[in-house]
Amino acid sequence: MLAKSLAALALLAADVSATIYYAGVAESSGEFGVWSATATPGTGLPGRFGVDYQFISKPGIDTYITQNKVNLFRIAFLLERMCPPATGLGSKFNETHFDLFKESVEYITNKGAYVILDPHNYMRYNDPSSQPFSGSVIGNSSDPKAATTAQFGQFWAELGGRFKNNNKVIFGLMNEPHDMQTSLVLANNQAAINGIRRTGAANLIIAPGNAWTGAHAWTTGYTGYDANSDYMYKLVDPLNNTGFDVHQYLDKDSSGGPLECTRHAAENLDPLTAWLKKYKFKAFVTEFGAANGTQCKPYLEEFVTYLNTHEEYIGWTAWAAGPFWGPYSPCCTNSAQWGSLEPGSVASDGSPGLYTTVWQATIQALVPKRLQWKGPASVKGGVLSSALARS
Numbered sequence: 568m569l570a571k572s573l574a575a576l577a578l579l580a581a582d583v584s585a586t587i588y589y590a591g592v593a594e595s596s597g598e599f600g601v602w603s604a605t606a607t608p609g610t611g612l613p614g615r616f617g618v619d620y621q622f623i624s625k626p627g628i629d630t631y632i633t634q635n636k637v638n639l640f641r642i643a644f645l646l647e648r649m650c651p652p653a654t655g656l657g658s659k660f661n662e663t664h665f666d667l668f669k670e671s672v673e674y675i676t677n678k679g680a681y682v683i684l685d686p687h688n689y690m691r692y693n694d695p696s697s698q699p700f701s702g703s704v705i706g707n708s709s710d711p712k713a714a715t716t717a718q719f720g721q722f723w724a725e726l727g728g729r730f731k732n733n734n735k736v737i738f739g740l741m742n743e744p745h746d747m748q749t750s751l752v753l754a755n756n757q758a759a760i761n762g763i764r765r766t767g768a769a770n771l772i773i774a775p776g777n778a779w780t781g782a783h784a785w786t787t788g789y790t791g792y793d794a795n796s797d798y799m800y801k802l803v804d805p806l807n808n809t810g811f812d813v814h815q816y817l818d819k820d821s822s823g824g825p826l827e828c829t830r831h832a833a834e835n836l837d838p839l840t841a842w843l844k845k846y847k848f849k850a851f852v853t854e855f856g857a858a859n860g861t862q863c864k865p866y867l868e869e870f871v872t873y874l875n876t877h878e879e880y881i882g883w884t885a886w887a888a889g890p891f892w893g894p895y896s897p898c899c900t901n902s903a904q905w906g907s908l909e910p911g912s913v914a915s916d917g918s919p920g921l922y923t924t925v926w927q928a929t930i931q932a933l934v935p936k937r938l939q940w941k942g943p944a945s946v947k948g949g950v951l952s953s954a955l956a957r958s
Contacts, residue, residue, distance in 0.1 A: 587875050588939040588948035589681055589737075589882035591639035592631060592908055592926075593854060595897060596889035597622040597668070598643045598687040603696040610696045613648050613661060620648075622671035624890035630910040631888075632678050635931060636954040638938045640675050641683040641739065641853050641884045644668055646692050650722060656692050656705070656714035658725040669729070676735040679940050683739040683773065683853060683884070684726065690744035690755060690775075704747045706755050716751075716758045724762030731768030734943030738763060738772045739812055739853065749777040749793040753801060760804050771944040773812035773851050774802060782815040782852065783830070786838040796838075800846045810881065810946045813839065814854035816898060817866045823886070823898035826858045828866035832873035843879040849946045851882040856898040859905065859924035867925070871933040881948055885930055888912075888922070896921060 600619030601611035614620050622642050631637050648664050650656045672682050688695065691702030692714045703713035723740065730736040740759045744752045756774040763772060776795030778784040786796040802809060815835050816823035843850055852874060857863040874880040885908060887897040892907035894915040906912035906920020913920045937951040 586878045586880060587882060587935050588951065589639040590934050590938060591637035591884050593641040593884045593887040594623050594889050595643050595887040596620060596891035598645050599891050601645065601695045606697045606701060608694040608696055613651065613664065616667050621890050622668060624909065625674060627888060627890065627910045628675055632680055635934065637934055638680045638940055639882055639884055640680060641685050642671060643685045643687040645695055646686050646688045647695055652693050656718045657721040660725065672736060676733055681735045681737060681944050683737045685739045685742055687742040690741050690747060690752065699743065699745065706751045716755050719755050720758030720762035723759035724766055727763035727768040727770065728766035731766055731770060734770060736770055737944045738770055740772065740774050743779045743814065744775055744777050745779045746790065747777065749795060749798050752777045753798045756802055760802065760809060764805055769806055769808065771946060772804065772809040774809060775812045780813050781821055782813040782839045783821050783835040785813065786842055796842050808946055810849040810851060812851055812853050815852060816855060817857045817863065817870060818899065823856055826899065826901040828857050828863040831866065832870040836873055840877055840879050849881045850879060852880060853884045854886040855883065856886045858899040859921060864929050867929050868933065871930065875933065875935060881946065
């Protein structure tokens with residue numbers, strides 16, 4: 568009965584939602600190719616495009632836009648490829664790498680959809696060989712190898728300036744900061760916002776919190792670090808076009824590893840939702856996921872329906888698609904190889920992958936029928952229309 572009720576509610580929310588303007592999937596493969604079993608710095612850098620890493624699959628993007636009617640993609644990249652360690656974090660880019668990244672971004676935005684830029688670095692820079700823990704924390708003044716907060720601001724000023732004329736590009740400042748002072752996350756976020764706005768860029772910005780930017784942990788301390796709720800309301804954007812970027816998985820520890828779903832939407836999201844309402848902020852959930860199968864299905868339906876029916880949330884991307892996952896899974900399988908959300912994905916045994924068993928089986932019905940297809944991305948959203956009416 569619970570599953571049937573949640574499914575009915577999900578279908579209703581998908582039809583009448585007026586709070587979700589942007590919905591889609593995270594594209595993960597641009598950060599691939601640097602892992603080292605011996606934690607050797609420099610492994611896979613700069614890497615070979617199309618061999619070690621790739622940002623998107625164009626046929627996959629086409630499927631999501633034309634068949635699944637989604638309008639948002641989050642594209643991961645590495646800071647160390649955009650700004651090689653030899654020259655440091657800042658305004659000097661590897662232009663070949665940037666051009667490849669820009670081509671992927673514009674492939675999507677030219678089709679009318681929106682893109683979140685995702686530096687997938689955990690607020691660290693200089694050594695991604697053992698992510699998410701390797702590399703120096705950006706702004707850590709006690710680490711002589713660390714990039715400074717000012718350098719992070721310079722990086723975002725450069726990247727923001729290059730995309731300021733594409734109002735379908737959303738600036739996601741950083742993927743999952745963790746195990747650092749929350750006040751430093753705030754300072755880095757503010758430096759990035761300041762740098763972006765100095766260029767004249769009016770694009771929508773989404774800022775992360777500490778503690779892996781977990782929605783469930785937003786209002787609580789994390790391993791000795793202050794709660795995001797105690798700091799992030801202090802962010803200042805002169806254009807008032809900044810929201811927050813949060814992640815949430817539905818397993819017992821919210822890590823995205825275990826197979827079983829145990830945490831309900833309200834348990835994960837109610838405290839954050841109240842905080843957003845209090846300070847009049849909006850949020851995107853740019854990573855969420857659950858395993859395939861009947862046990863997780865009602866949890867996943869409940870979670871996305873919560874987002875679709877609470878005005879504090881204006882966008883979401885499921886984790887994850889990407890051209891280089893193969894049979895491996897981005898989350899929620901106890902390390903079993905069940906494929907990914909990439910269209911055509913198959914599991915290691917040849918059976919349908921998570922695109923079929925999770926996206927098509929559950930998430931597709933939760934995509935709002937009307938999304939924003941025209942105009943600049945904004946915390947205020949825009950005009951909603953069906954995908955058929957976007958051209």
